[in-house]
Amino acid sequence: MSTSNASPPNWVKDAVFYQIFPDRFNRSGTVDVGAKIEDWEASPTVHGYKGGDLWGVIDKLDYLADLGITAIWFNPIFQSASNHRYHTYDYWNVDPMLGGNAAFDALIEKAHAKGIRIVLDGVFNHASRGFFQFSDIAEQQEKSAYVDWFRVHKFPIDPYDEDTPATYAAWWGLHALPQFNTDTEAVREFLWSVGTHWIERGADGWRLDVPNEISTPGFWDEFRARVRATNPEAYITGEIWHEAVGWVGPEGPFDGVMNYPLTNAIISFGIGNRINHDAIVDNNDYHVSSGINAGEFADRIDRLFELYGPEQRTAMLNLLDSHDTGRLMSMANGDVDLVVLCLTLLLTMPGAPCIYYGTEVGLEGGPDPDCRRGFPWDSLDATPDLTAAISELIALRHGQPGLRSPDFERIGPAPGPDFGRSYVYARGAGQDRLVIVINHADEDDLVPLDVGVLSAGAERIWSRCDAKVTNTDSKCTVSMSARSVAIWHDPQEQS
Secondary structure, eight states: OOOOTTSOOGGGGGOOEEEEOHHHHOOOSOOOOOSOOOOTTSOOOSSOOOOOOHHHHHHTHHHHHHHTOOEEEESOOEEESSSSOOSEEEEEEEOGGGTHHHHHHHHHHHHHHTTOEEEEEEOOSBOOTTSHHHHHHHHHGGGOTTGGGBOBSSSSOOTTOTTSOOSBOBGGGOTTOBBBOTTSHHHHHHHHHHHHHHHHTTOOEEEESSGGGOOSTTHHHHHHHHHHHHOTTOEEEEOOOSOOBTTBSTTSSBSEEBOHHHHHHHHHHHTGGGOOGGGOOOBTTBOOOSOOOHHHHHHHHHHHHHHSOHHHHTTOEEESOOTTSOOHHHHTTTOHHHHHHHHHHHHHSSSEEEEETTGGGTOOOOSTTGGGOOOOGGGTTSSHHHHHHHHHHHHHHHHOGGGGSSOEEEEESOSSSOOOSEEEEEESOGGGOEEEEEEOSSSOEEEEEOTTSSOTTOEEEEESSOOEEEEOSSOEEEEEOTTEEEEEEOOOOOO
């Protein structure tokens, strides 16, 4: 079923995403990279390659399908002189180190056959100094035929003289990342053509890198129009680290954004003052607090959901960690209970949850580049409780329509001075209604609820504690163990 250009694709609300950093997920052994690569288990370095490739991803599609993954967001896959490939020099070809275009075509065919969609990373704000048109400027200087493709402040330019500031617009001032001049029509047409080309070739959408740094009026609106004309079900999400009013919705160019404000709230509440500050990255608008209570968390969640309409609420890309942050397990100091608590919030909130590769097996890592370790395929059973919990929560999300709906109700704590230990909310309505209770504290909690919030016949369908509901004529209470979660299916008649 197709959707209008203004609405997010229908499939996104049902999706569970998995983020793959291609160089670090799996090495197939079939790609002769002809280059020196690091040991897979060694600590990652800024510039080193480990040799993961798309054929290696294909080899693990059964693993991902069994986990319940229905969509993959790939970090960049196009030709680049960097392991993360945000330094693109050829937008028309998949990097040979990843298996080239043949591997991409095979990935699309085999992933789609398993019901897994593929979303690519689009780096359209900047290229690399190896990008042909920029190299031509470096060679020809002001006489280059492509002089208008980039914003040159002063000639001559020297992309490799990093002892002096770049004399052209460059992302964060980095010589290696010249910024496109999207006010030039030829540049816009080039980038829009890249956007439609890979959708035509089978990709299911784009995650757009730093899109807020492209200020040319109408650029992203036209990008969206062309991509959705190519495939009305293509998903478009942007890397916006802050609240994104104006970027999503009927008038916005994106279906959703990376929901870092939700990330911040979940980690600040779920891990709280037990957080490992050495694993925290404090950049952009990614500011994890040292700890917030249930009332403060509830207020943050209410504000987020008030910002967006129901359709956009279910199309946000929700995450707990990524290639730009420390890993969840390291932030939680290896505490599996806290990781599961955070993941429960992620997988039961409106929006499309995204699992960073390796989180399901407890992969650790501090700030970049440590958060980009090789997947530990030899240690799949290192954290069986965590792996089982993620698998069960994903299955629960797939099996419970209420968790995929926009319906959300704050139950407790009530707004005001009552800032208890436990956060209580409902998802879904009528026969699909679920009630989730999360106690983030290191002490047990007896949670008071209004009569009827949880009926005597409510079925506890998932928990990490022996939670108990007690109903009387005048009150309802739930006993929760420390650092625990519980989910009830509690259908209610709709008026």
